[in-house]
Amino acid sequence: MSPRVLVVDDDAALSEMIGIVLQSESLEPVFCYEGTGALEAFRSSQPDLVLLDLMLPGIDGIEVCGQIRAESGVPIIMLTAKSDTTDVVSGLEAGADDYIAKPFKPKELVARIRARLRRHDGPDTERLLIGDLVIDVAGHRVTRGEEVINLTPLEFDLMVALARKPWQVFSREVLLEQVWGYRHQADTRLVNVHVQRLRAKVEQDPESPEVVVTVRGVGYRAGAPPAR
Amino acid sequence: MSTGAERAVPPWLERLRRRGRSAWRRTRARVRALARAWRRSLRVRVSVTTVAVGLIALLTLGAALSGQVRDALYDTRGEEILTDAAVRAEQVQSAFDSSNAARLQDVQQLVWDVLNSVRSTGGPSVLLLRLPGQGTQFPEYVSDYDQRALIRDALREAVREQDTQMWQPVAIGTADGVEPGIAAGSLVTLPIAGEHELYFVYSLAEEQATLDLLQRVLLVGAFALVLLLLVMTWYLTKQVLNPVQQAARTAGRLADGLLDERMDVHGVDELAVLARSFNEMAQSMQDQIERLAHLSTMQQQFVSDVSHELRTPLTTIRMASEVLNSARGDFGPTEARSAELLATQLDRFESLLADLLEISRFDAGAATLDVEEADLRVVVERVIDIVEPLAEQRGSHIVSTLPDRRVRVDMDSRRVERVLRNLLVNAVEHGEGEPIEVLMAADARAVSVLVRDHGIGMTATEAERVFDRFWRADPARRRTLGGTGLGLAISLEDARLHGGTLEAWGSPGEGASFRLTLPLRAGLEIQQHPLELRPPREHVEPEVHRDPAGPHALPDDFMAEISE
Numbered sequence: 001m002s003p004r005v006l007v008v009d010d011d012a013a014l015s016e017m018i019g020i021v022l023q024s025e026s027l028e029p030v031f032c033y034e035g036t037g038a039l040e041a042f043r044s045s046q047p048d049l050v051l052l053d054l055m056l057p058g059i060d061g062i063e064v065c066g067q068i069r070a071e072s073g074v075p076i077i078m079l080t081a082k083s084d085t086t087d088v089v090s091g092l093e094a095g096a097d098d099y100i101a102k103p104f105k106p107k108e109l110v111a112r113i114r115a116r117l118r119r120h121d122g123p124d125t126e127r128l129l130i131g132d133l134v135i136d137v138a139g140h141r142v143t144r145g146e147e148v149i150n151l152t153p154l155e156f157d158l159m160v161a162l163a164r165k166p167w168q169v170f171s172r173e174v175l176l177e178q179v180w181g182y183r184h185q186a187d188t189r190l191v192n193v194h195v196q197r198l199r200a201k202v203e204q205d206p207e208s209p210e211v212v213v214t215v216r217g218v219g220y221r222a223g224a225p226p227a228r
Numbered sequence: 229m230s231t232g233a234e235r236a237v238p239p240w241l242e243r244l245r246r247r248g249r250s251a252w253r254r255t256r257a258r259v260r261a262l263a264r265a266w267r268r269s270l271r272v273r274v275s276v277t278t279v280a281v282g283l284i285a286l287l288t289l290g291a292a293l294s295g296q297v298r299d300a301l302y303d304t305r306g307e308e309i310l311t312d313a314a315v316r317a318e319q320v321q322s323a324f325d326s327s328n329a330a331r332l333q334d335v336q337q338l339v340w341d342v343l344n345s346v347r348s349t350g351g352p353s354v355l356l357l358r359l360p361g362q363g364t365q366f367p368e369y370v371s372d373y374d375q376r377a378l379i380r381d382a383l384r385e386a387v388r389e390q391d392t393q394m395w396q397p398v399a400i401g402t403a404d405g406v407e408p409g410i411a412a413g414s415l416v417t418l419p420i421a422g423e424h425e426l427y428f429v430y431s432l433a434e435e436q437a438t439l440d441l442l443q444r445v446l447l448v449g450a451f452a453l454v455l456l457l458l459v460m461t462w463y464l465t466k467q468v469l470n471p472v473q474q475a476a477r478t479a480g481r482l483a484d485g486l487l488d489e490r491m492d493v494h495g496v497d498e499l500a501v502l503a504r505s506f507n508e509m510a511q512s513m514q515d516q517i518e519r520l521a522h523l524s525t526m527q528q529q530f531v532s533d534v535s536h537e538l539r540t541p542l543t544t545i546r547m548a549s550e551v552l553n554s555a556r557g558d559f560g561p562t563e564a565r566s567a568e569l570l571a572t573q574l575d576r577f578e579s580l581l582a583d584l585l586e587i588s589r590f591d592a593g594a595a596t597l598d599v600e601e602a603d604l605r606v607v608v609e610r611v612i613d614i615v616e617p618l619a620e621q622r623g624s625h626i627v628s629t630l631p632d633r634r635v636r637v638d639m640d641s642r643r644v645e646r647v648l649r650n651l652l653v654n655a656v657e658h659g660e661g662e663p664i665e666v667l668m669a670a671d672a673r674a675v676s677v678l679v680r681d682h683g684i685g686m687t688a689t690e691a692e693r694v695f696d697r698f699w700r701a702d703p704a705r706r707r708t709l710g711g712t713g714l715g716l717a718i719s720l721e722d723a724r725l726h727g728g729t730l731e732a733w734g735s736p737g738e739g740a741s742f743r744l745t746l747p748l749r750a751g752l753e754i755q756q757h758p759l760e761l762r763p764p765r766e767h768v769e770p771e772v773h774r775d776p777a778g779p780h781a782l783p784d785d786f787m788a789e790i791s792e
Contacts, residue, residue: 014544021547081539103543103578106550189598217601217636 003117004028006047008038008064009079010057018051021106027113035059039067047074049116054080054091062094069095073152075116079104092193097154098180099190115181116154128163131211131223133202135163142202154179155198162212162222171219195220271465278461279454286450294443301435306395306410309352313412313428314393316346320426321416328419332366335420339369346428347371353429355379356416359388366421374401375429378411387413387425400431407433471499475506487514524591531588535581542578549574576712583714587697590721597640597725599750604635604644604675608668611648615656623661624681626652630668635675638750643722647730648677650715651742655681657711658740669758673748674728676759680741686734694732695720719744729754733761 005027009015012033019029032041036058042050050068054061065076078091078099088099100112126137134143137160142149151159161178162170170178172188180190199206210223237245265272323342329335343354355376356369370376378398386394395412413427474491481489490510491503553571556564589595612626619626637644655664662682669676686694693699698713723730726746734740743761747754 011540011544014540014547017544017547020551024551081536102539103546106547109547 002026002028003048004030004045005049005051005113006030006032006042006045007051008032008035008041008056008061009051009053010034010055011053018109021109022113025110025113035061035064038064042068042072042074049113050074050076051113052076052078052096054078054087062091065091065094065096069152073150075153077112077116088187089189089193092190093197095152095197097152097194099187111181118181128160129225130159130163130166131202132204132226133159133211135159144202149202151198151201154194155201158194158198159202159212162220166222166224169215169218169221175219191220271462271469274465275458275461279458282454282457283450286453290443290446290450294439294446297442298439301439302432305432305435309410309430310393310395310412313352313395313430314414316351316428317393317414317416317426320346324416324418330420332420335418336367339418343369343371351428352431355425355427355429357384357425357427359423359425366418366424372429378409378429379413379427383411383413384425387415391415398429400429402433407431408436409433468499471503475502478506478510482510482513487517528588528592532585532592535585535588538581542574542581546574546578580712580714583712583718586718587714587721590718590725595721595725598642599638599640601636601638602641604637604639604670604677604746605630605668607641607645608648608666608677611645611652612666614649615652618653619656619659619664622656622659624656624659625663626666627663628666628668630666631670635668635670635748637675637746637748639726639746640722643725644744644746647719647722647744648679650719651677651679651744653711654716654742655679655683655740658685659683662739667759670748671756671758673752674745674754674756674758675748676743676745676757678741678743678759678761680739680763682739685736685739686732687736688734691732691734691740694734695730727751727754729757731761738763 005022007015007018007022007029009018009031010033015031015033019031022029030041030045030047032038035056038052038056038059052061052065056064061078065078068074068076075098076096078088078096079102080087080091080099081102091099097116098112100109128135128137132144133149135141135156136143140153140156142151142156142159157179158175161175172191175191176182176188195212196206199209199212202211203209213221213223215221266276320342324338327335327338329338339356343356346352346354353372353375354369355371357379358366358368378400380396383394383396393412393414395410398409398411399406400409409429409431411427411429413425415423416426417423471491478489478491487510490507493500493503493507549567549570552567556567559567586595608628608630612628616626652664652666659681660683664682665678665680667676667678667680695716697717700713720730723744723746727750728744728746730742730744732740732742741761741763743757743759745754745757745759
């Protein structure tokens, strides 16, 4: 079964064009042309990924993003005509995993979608330790003691990438390549915002992080598991 | 004992010298402070001048006045004294004449009685002196011995010769000091003893006291007046200067951009007129500035909106063109080439739009820095890696000289990379296949990157305009690398956003150099550039070998590929 993509964009021509490209890549597009009906369309279509325009009639993309994120961890990629810091950051903070600035090439769009639909294919029984957390890669679960922590797939991928190589310091560029699938240089703010969101969920005290540790001037690395 | 110890300055002398030096320094500092106050403050100048002039006028007036009074006092009293002396001399003479003393002892007794009575009735001091050469048979009479010296020989000679009353001012020594006086003398004839000189010495102490009092009163009055003058000037200048100072302060704040700043207006006098006119000026200025600012914001907003609105249809066109282009193998040659042209020109259109948007963001002041500490060498090396293939195609070799140690800079790597890429691509485009040098050097505060080519170069006028938007040195020259014409303008804005500078130098035939200087820490001010923009004179080669075939043309989409 081909993965389903919900395209939320008010521009009919662009939506249609995106649809043509998606179909040629054997993805199944579903369309929604305004912000107000977006959540409903999401519920009825159960997509594997959402392409979301930031500027929408009715309620805007950032709000739609928040609504979807509130009930699902499904990957969300924003389509934005503005690459201004504030818009991009507020979109990412509302829960979007990635963004593409208009105008984009079809290949670029497909690459972004593929990166988000990709599943990690590590050994099934893999269990990883990061800080005081345990990651069950096969079961897609993160636990602290008995408590289960809910993460979006992207946040989960970010944790797994860090935890697989606890001795390595990851630069933002490397993380962009491994987690987001960028091959060229990209916006490192993606990493910053998502690390912040992740910390808010997994850290005991986000002010002094112990799970995702900042290495000043370089990037991030996994926090060491507590000594037994 | 060593000679060094002998030559050593004793500690007390050293202390003294040091104290002297520091006192001298303090004095000099004080004088300088006063001179500064004089230069800086109109108020100090006016007050000091007024007081000085007032003081001189009062002193002159006082001196003239007390002189006049003194003269008048002395004239009156002097006449009185001389009359009195004459009367007394006559009385004495008649007392002598009417005496019938027959012996010298009687005469002596007579003189004693007569003169004592003069003195004892509150009169002047009396001296009866022998004529010189008279022998010593008759004793002299001196009522106050310390006044004997007051009678000078000159006076005595005059008395003897003129045979009338003669007088002379004298200074009478007293316990408290010296008081002025007058000595008047005449000849008297004693029975038996013959002619003698008779002197009366009058004190002018009372007159002197009056004069002293007058002078004291004058002096006190003068000082009071000067003080009053000082207070008045100080107050008056304050009245006049306060609004002026306020105007200066307000103007300064207006210049700093606080356009709402106004002066306080009090009353209806000339100063109020000044304040009111000043405020009117500020108001009309503010209106103008706000009008212009509004227009400019609207215009920038428009550009930004247009750019954004263009993006959605452009995305559709772009995707359609890509779909067509990737399927061009199925088309005939005409359609295939059309699809290809459409795709490449869309790339160009897109980079132009992106640059326009970026410029409009700078114009609107909406550009923000995403600052992080990073090694600038890494960025430079990355840019060189990106541009290298393009340079090789053009036959240029990029030679870089970078510091051995890390150069940590607070910067937005994305922007800095864009600047350096623009400079390098620019150097390749105009480098005529000659080597391109990339130099980098840092000092404690700043780091410079210099990109130097040895191509066609440019004149000083062109170097000034090279950062202008859409500017071309030679309109007839085609852009071989498909730049948008906004690259250097954006680079300049990027450098400024970092608090850095971007400058250009060129000389026709010698090539050009561009220097980017960034402060190492955000907010540091650049005081000097670690690298010189102009090459040293001796390194300039007058004739550069050129490839007669000219630069190779590059595929149009090269630029799009490397800017991705």
